[in-house]
Amino acid sequence: MLDAAKTETTLLEVNNIEVIYNHVILVLKGVSLKVPQGGITALLGGNGAGKTTTLKAISNLLHSERGEVTKGSISYRGDDVAHLNNPAALVKRGVVQVMEGRHCFEHLTVEENLLTGAYTRGSGRGEIDAALDLVYTYFPRLKERRKSQAGYTSGGEQQMCAIGRALMANPETILLDEPSMGLAPQLVEEIFGIVKDLNEREKVSFLLAEQNTNVALRFAHYGYILESGRVVMDGPAAELRENPDVKEFYLGVSEEGRKSFRDVRSYRRRKRWLS
Numbered sequence: 618m619l620d621a622a623k624t625e626t627t628l629l630e631v632n633n634i635e636v637i638y639n640h641v642i643l644v645l646k647g648v649s650l651k652v653p654q655g656g657i658t659a660l661l662g663g664n665g666a667g668k669t670t671t672l673k674a675i676s677n678l679l680h681s682e683r684g685e686v687t688k689g690s691i692s693y694r695g696d697d698v699a700h701l702n703n704p705a706a707l708v709k710r711g712v713v714q715v716m717e718g719r720h721c722f723e724h725l726t727v728e729e730n731l732l733t734g735a736y737t738r739g740s741g742r743g744e745i746d747a748a749l750d751l752v753y754t755y756f757p758r759l760k761e762r763r764k765s766q767a768g769y770t771s772g773g774e775q776q777m778c779a780i781g782r783a784l785m786a787n788p789e790t791i792l793l794d795e796p797s798m799g800l801a802p803q804l805v806e807e808i809f810g811i812v813k814d815l816n817e818r819e820k821v822s823f824l825l826a827e828q829n830t831n832v833a834l835r836f837a838h839y840g841y842i843l844e845s846g847r848v849v850m851d852g853p854a855a856e857l858r859e860n861p862d863v864k865e866f867y868l869g870v871s872e873e874g875r876k877s878f879r880d881v882r883s884y885r886r887r888k889r890w891l892s
Contacts, residue, residue, distance in 0.1 A: 723768025
């Protein structure tokens, strides 16, 4: 659907980073990736592959979990951002993360949740109202539910609220962690369609961490596949979709048709990139 990256200008660059938790547990082992301006970049892999840790390393959110980047560098528009020690400083530079699990303030209304996203902007009421109108343009369902407590809305509406809250910060790049988690397929398609629209119309770049490889590769321009804390494969989304290993181990399709990985003998050994 969206296969070729539209620009070569690199916004975010992660170069060979290692992340350790509790001074002992090595989680990321030399991860490198680039997010081009105006692109949707997918970070793919199963549970425990290191996708969320990669996003938190970029967002400076590791310290609260006793994690740290011990090697490598993270730069945004050429400036080192790995050691800002203040996540809000990165938000002011234009990078906002939408956390896995949505994390809406359940006791606040939908609109109050959205307004919290504008906290770092320092803008006047007029600009904030304009940003709110923009969010409601892309998420009309939120406008209908704007006076409802967020804790009483559906999972899909909470995911929309979390993305809308990120938009309120006027971001240049959004780090989107597992947007499809716990949602019905129809809602997943709707949310990915909105991400596509935001990318094309508002020129917001996305780094998307997702287990749903099939959907992510349809909407992304470029993809990276993580296994056990390492990038084991990367390339344009169209090429990854046609790669036989990706088809078999992530899309559940082989030359003999769709199958479960449980039916594949020597599953890990047959992953050629792990040999």
